[in-house]
Amino acid sequence: MLTNSDFVELIGSRHHLHRYPEVSGEEVGTAAYVAAELAKLQPDHLVTNVGGHGVAAVWDMAEPGPTVMFRSELDALPINEVSDAEHRSTVPGEAHLCGHDGHTTILLGLARLVVRRPSLRGRVVLMFQPAEEDGSGAAAVLADPRFGGFKPDWSFALHNMPGIPLGQVVTAPGPANCASEGLRVVFQGKTSHASMPENGVSPALAIVSLIPAALAAGKGGDVGPGFRLVSVCHASMGEPAFGITPGEGEVWLTLRTLFDSDMGTLRAEVMDLAAGLAVEHGLQVTFTHHDRFAACANHPEAAQTISRAVDDLGIARSAAGLPMRASEDFGIFGQHSMSAMFLLGAGEASASLHNPDYDFPDALIPKGVAIFDRIRQDLLG
CATH class of the missing domain: 3.40.630.10 (Zn peptidases)
Structure with missing residues (x-):
């Protein structure tokens, strides 16, 4: 000792x-x-x-x-x-x-x-x-x-x-700890003058739609078989100015599942949600993956x-x-x-x-x- x-x-x-x-x-x-x-x-x-x-x-x-x-x-x-x-x-x-x-x-x-x-x-x-x-x-x-x-x-x-x-x-x-992964979703549109938003393509509606949809895909609750949790960790768009309609925005999400085998399903579901919103609002979308834990x-x-x-x-x-x-x-x-x-x-x-x-x-x-x-x-x- x-x-x-x-x-x-x-x-x-x-x-x-x-x-x-x-x-x-x-x-x-x-x-x-x-x-x-x-x-x-x-x-x-x-x-x-x-x-x-x-x-x-x-x-x-x-x-x-x-x-x-x-x-x-x-x-x-x-x-x-x-x-x-x-x-x-x-x-x-x-x-x-x-x-x-x-x-x-x-x-x-x-x-x-x-x-x-x-x-x-x-x-x-x-x-x-x-x-x-x-x-x-x-x-x-x-x-x-x-x-x-x-x-x-x-x-x-x-x-x-x-x-x-x-x-x-x-x-x-x-099971002792959940699997988790950071998913960064970036929407790309077109910036415009704030007086003429029709000349731009803003990610605003895609972002405000993605957040509740992603949260609903991973509601959390008790940690047991089938557990899935999505947390919104960061969201931003455009410049901090009143004269510009933003052309780009992003959302950072953390995904959690009890088992590694469930992570792929949750990841695909959230990415499909974002891809669908990008099409709906005329945006491009890209994904990067971070902080992956088994x-x-x-x-x-x-x-x-x-x-x-x-x-x-x-x-x-x-x-x-x-x-x-x-x-x-x-x-x-x-x-x-x-x-x-x-x-x-x-x-x-x-x-x-x-x-x-x-x-x-x-x-x-x-x-x-x-x-x-x-x-x-x-x-x-």
């Missing part, structure tokens, strides 16, 4: 990461700091620039056995932090408001225990993944040819979660391994709140290994994730380390 000295040093690491956040795809300094901390522990393999700025530390044990991967995220969010904490972000417009600084620190703590008490068999991989927030990082890691050299049989992750009592675990087998499902055996570790440690757990509407760039690992993740309560009074005043609770560091280490011991001895 971690010592008091470990805890103090890990809090220092967490606060350092929090002060110097980097958004998806830009985690150069964060990755360098993590790699330097891991190098002190002399893993058998330290692999950098995995799938972008990812870092992987690998320990090979004495006897053959499975490869067990524990994953955290490196990236922060493009949001300005509102805080008077000494360790608040020093980068305007960027901050660790999702707790990835805490998740990364937990893996740095786990690394210390892997070195102090090596497992009997198999291999331990600590994967510090880039670009989780935009859904591109996990796929990039899997596509990196070097990942095949330490491809896991088991994959585990955690996410802190406000609204759950501090330190309580939420996990269950089966659905995340917990493998029964991996979920059972988490539950057993939590129970052995005497930590309270439940399955309340699963599956979640929110997405998580971990599900794709489950297509290649037995994977599962759990939620670790950040406190019922905590600010919500992605809020400007959110800050990861340092008290979760030893608990997260202990759970991951117990999983390691269970699977590798």
